[in-house]
Amino acid sequence: MATTDEPGVILRPAELPAHERGGGARTIPLVGARHGAQGFMNGITIIAGGAAIPLHTHNCEEAVVLLEGEAIVEIDGAQHRLQPLDTSWIPAGVPHRFINASASESMKILWTYGRTDATRTLVATGETRPVSAEHAAAKGAARP
Template sequence: MSAIKTPSAAVLLRPEELERYERGGGARTTPLVSPPIGARSFITGITEFDPGVAIPFHSHNCEESVVLLEGTAVMDIDGQEHPLKPLDTTFIPANVVHRFRNVSNDSKMKILWIYASPDATRTLQATGETRPVSAEHEQNR
């Protein structure tokens, strides 16, 4: 069973049993806490990056926190590179352009992300395209 609901409406999620979605370019996302299980004020998930993979520069319409769970990463923000080690945690205000990248040539990188809104969006800096974060979990099934 991938989600265990309790009588109080609490939910236990086991990421290894949940569906992962290919985001393309060597990144995969596993949604965790979301409106379908009862979340009303935030969403969370795990994204895994293959060696050398970077997501494009982007921003969100709400605050975001990212925790590096595994691997070797860099956060690019404000024109600076910030190396991350496991359990380093970031806070990114709404509408701030940033990206995360796996700087390893042979190991995967895994992050836990938390958005302060279930209606979080991602706007790509290069194109200006804005899509709901949840749309990434509906494509490439």
């Protein structure tokens, strides 16, 4: 694990494993506490054509950038169509989800949480899990 005294790490998403989240979503964890990050964590999620992430909330704010594809973001009941590089900011506790607007092409988002101990609570079930569970098995950071 890196510490904050180290000069940093280089992460190459193409070389990192994508963890299945179910429902057509796969996540590639990037920066997190395991690298020594203290104030945020981030990663990439790929959502298959026609799939959507379930409605959920977090215990912290989140910023999401659409990297590729066509997306709809639902924030507190309002839906917004996104184009690549459009960015959303969602405060803690606000229900939201991302929907792939294409029936056949995948979409890719880069997400950043404002805490390394971010949690995700599914609106439908009330189940809460740490987001870092998606990072637990990730390896492949190279030190410069």
